[in-house]
Amino acid sequence: MSKIEIKNLEKIFGLQKVLHGIDISIAAGQFCVLVGPSGCGKSTTLRMVAGLETITGGEIFIGDRIVNGLKPKERGIAMVFQNYALYPAKTVYNNMAFSLQLSKIPKQEIDRRVKEVAEILDITPLLDRKPATLSGGQRQRVAMGRAIVRDPEVFLFDEPLSNLDAQLRGQMRAEIKRLHQRLKNTIIYVTHDQVEAMTLADKIVIMKDGKIEQQGTPDDVFHNPQTLFVAGFMGSPQMNLTKSIVKPNGLIMSDTKINFSLPKFLNVGQEVIFGIRSDDIRLFSEGSVGVKVDAKLDLIEQLGTENLAHFSLGENRLIAKTSGRTSLKNGDIISFAIDMNHAYFFDPLNGKRIK
Amino acid sequence: MKNLFNNINEQSTPYLFLLPCLLILGALLSVPLYKVVEYSLYDNVIVEKNPTFVGLKNYQDLFTDKAYWSATINTIIFTVGSVFGHLLVGTCLALLVNTDINPRARTIFRSLLILPWIFTAVVVAVNWQLLLNPFGVINYALREIGLIDEPLDWLGDPSLAMWSLLIISTWRGYPFIMVSFLSGLQSIPIELYEAAEIDGAGFFGKFWHVTVPQLMPVIYGVALLDLIWTFQLFPLVWLTTGGGPGRVTEVLSTMTFRYAFVNFQFSQASTVAVSILVISAVFTVFYLRNEYQKI
Numbered sequence: 001m002s003k004i005e006i007k008n009l010e011k012i013f014g015l016q017k018v019l020h021g022i023d024i025s026i027a028a029g030q031f032c033v034l035v036g037p038s039g040c041g042k043s044t045t046l047r048m049v050a051g052l053e054t055i056t057g058g059e060i061f062i063g064d065r066i067v068n069g070l071k072p073k074e075r076g077i078a079m080v081f082q083n084y085a086l087y088p089a090k091t092v093y094n095n096m097a098f099s100l101q102l103s104k105i106p107k108q109e110i111d112r113r114v115k116e117v118a119e120i121l122d123i124t125p126l127l128d129r130k131p132a133t134l135s136g137g138q139r140q141r142v143a144m145g146r147a148i149v150r151d152p153e154v155f156l157f158d159e160p161l162s163n164l165d166a167q168l169r170g171q172m173r174a175e176i177k178r179l180h181q182r183l184k185n186t187i188i189y190v191t192h193d194q195v196e197a198m199t200l201a202d203k204i205v206i207m208k209d210g211k212i213e214q215q216g217t218p219d220d221v222f223h224n225p226q227t228l229f230v231a232g233f234m235g236s237p238q239m240n241l242t243k244s245i246v247k248p249n250g251l252i253m254s255d256t257k258i259n260f261s262l263p264k265f266l267n268v269g270q271e272v273i274f275g276i277r278s279d280d281i282r283l284f285s286e287g288s289v290g291v292k293v294d295a296k297l298d299l300i301e302q303l304g305t306e307n308l309a310h311f312s313l314g315e316n317r318l319i320a321k322t323s324g325r326t327s328l329k330n331g332d333i334i335s336f337a338i339d340m341n342h343a344y345f346f347d348p349l350n351g352k353r354i355k
Numbered sequence: 356m357k358n359l360f361n362n363i364n365e366q367s368t369p370y371l372f373l374l375p376c377l378l379i380l381g382a383l384l385s386v387p388l389y390k391v392v393e394y395s396l397y398d399n400v401i402v403e404k405n406p407t408f409v410g411l412k413n414y415q416d417l418f419t420d421k422a423y424w425s426a427t428i429n430t431i432i433f434t435v436g437s438v439f440g441h442l443l444v445g446t447c448l449a450l451l452v453n454t455d456i457n458p459r460a461r462t463i464f465r466s467l468l469i470l471p472w473i474f475t476a477v478v479v480a481v482n483w484q485l486l487l488n489p490f491g492v493i494n495y496a497l498r499e500i501g502l503i504d505e506p507l508d509w510l511g512d513p514s515l516a517m518w519s520l521l522i523i524s525t526w527r528g529y530p531f532i533m534v535s536f537l538s539g540l541q542s543i544p545i546e547l548y549e550a551a552e553i554d555g556a557g558f559f560g561k562f563w564h565v566t567v568p569q570l571m572p573v574i575y576g577v578a579l580l581d582l583i584w585t586f587q588l589f590p591l592v593w594l595t596t597g598g599g600p601g602r603v604t605e606v607l608s609t610m611t612f613r614y615a616f617v618n619f620q621f622s623q624a625s626t627v628a629v630s631i632l633v634i635s636a637v638f639t640v641f642y643l644r645n646e647y648q649k650i
Contacts, residue, residue, distance in 0.1 A: 050549075072549075073556075079553050081550060089569070099553075099554035
């Protein structure tokens with residue numbers, strides 16, 4: 001269990017700069033998730049920590065050691081790959097034992113450790129089988145077993161669940177979380193799935209175009225997004241974001257006016273992007289908190305426990321979350337209450353939060 | 356009934372079109388095969404109008420002939436040595452041209468290294484004869500750097516001839532292995548090497564634990580195919596040493612040729628040819644079984 005310190009990390013591939021000075025500090029035992037869209041540099045960052053990519057600039061510390069010049073095996077890390085990367089010709093047992101065999105650990109000790117980890121992951125009956133005969137979920141477990149057996153200081157996970165079906169993904173997600181609670185190792189976990197990021201992380205680092213947009217606890221990045229990108233990226237359905245103009249006692253979005261008392265940081269005439277999560281748009285009823293708007297429903301997405309009601313205000317499309325028990329139909333004119341206490345405002349020019 | 360007839364007709368149409376081709380190919384394959392086996396059971400075929408049937412006497416004579424056994428041993432040495440040389444050089448070069456270097460340079464190296472395979476055996480043989488000539492470039496170079504005092508007769512010296520032949524055969528045959536292995540290497544996922552690197556494997560560790568097991572099906576198939584081809588290889592041996600000096604590099608294929616077209620003993624030639632056929636057939640069965648398992 002070690003802390004990880006990434007300082008001003010840069011990476012250039014050929015002529016293209018893909019990482020522009022990344023700073024991340026991960027406490028010992030923390031579960032840190034790097035999340036962002038494809039090509040944001042999250043996997044490159046992870047691979048640089050692993051030692052699979054050279055470092056163009058900056059420093060990486062694992063514990064108190066600077067690891068820039070060290071080979072992967074000298075860094076005290078173990079990695080779980082997206083495609084599992086199990087050795088096809090080796091049995092599950094030998095896949096897990098391989099690194100220990102290479103470090104010339106006595107056979108009995110290897111046997112004890114492999115069996116112990118197999119027990120934890122519930123893969124003891126698979127030990128004599130070859131990877132080709134295993135299902136996706138089983139392979140994933142073996143890949144994790146191979147990492148755990150080494151008892152590394154740091155675990156690195158590179159989109160480990162993206163090849164699994166939705167149900168299995170949810171199950172494995174919980175298992176990884178449980179495993180972390182049990183082993184308490186430091187983890188860096190890369191994913192493009194914000195649900196995975198929210199559920200697993202102690203700390204989320206949201207990246208875009210080789211830069212960090214925001215880092216913090218899941219709660220912090222979700223409820224306190226500092227940029228338009230973070231606001232749009234975290235949360236499902238996406239936060240409603242609409243271009244608006246500030247008026248003396250409210251906002252105008254295309255032709256719809258929303259009246260509310262302006263916070264001090266907004267100036268009349270200013271262009272802003274108004275953001276509101278679909279949870280904060282509710283069906284209007286007596287005593288509802290928020291501004292009342294009437295709109296025609298375009299589309300209903302039924303998710304069982306809740307419905308996503310799509311509607312338009314002028315040119316802007318918004319989504320409201322309603323209870324799954326309410327019966328709504330396309331074309332209904334519905335009154336919604338927008339809770340302005342949870343509204344966000346962003347600068348359309350630089351995407352920064354106005355507050 | 357008419358329906359059934361129509362049905363058969365419909366199904367058999369494609370075979371009907373294939374029939375001429377199948378007939379010709381079948382005849383070209385089976386008639387010579389049959390004839391060779393038949394010749395081996397007669398005496399003085401072709402040269403005499405009415406050869407006498409001698410049964411297995413030709414085989415009896417052959418198996419008691421020291422020259423046959425010496426040629427068999429030479430064939431084994433030549434085949435095993437060549438296949439080993441092909442595998443060794445082919446693997447090393449496949450690994451080299453698979454490395455991550457400038458793509459243009461890589462293409463040039465790949466093209467250059469495949470050249471020995473493109474030349475016909477005659478060109479290869481003549482070139483190597485010139486190179487290995489006592490007054491050739493190789494002797495000159497070796498003398499210049501001081502490795503030898505006197506020029507060596509690489510193809511004429513009984514103690515060197517087989518070695519020289521193996522070098523020529525290796526040079527000529529490695530590109531096939533190299534190309535086959537290269538395509539095999541390219542299909543190995545890079546993550547396996549990365550996983551091995553993180554597990555602590557060095558260059559040889561990665562080679563033994565990732566490359567070799569992943570290439571194994573290719574290695575087995577290609578080595579068997581090479582074994583079959585080299586076992587009956589004729590032109591390269593005949594054109595470089597002609598089986599000599601004496602009978603030092605005589606292999607079964609040159610022996611067949613010598614019996615047939617030098618001594619005009621076609622019956623004996625057929626007998627040797629049948630013995631080659633039987634051994635090649637055994638290798639072929641192994642090869643086909645391996646290919647079948649892949650499917």
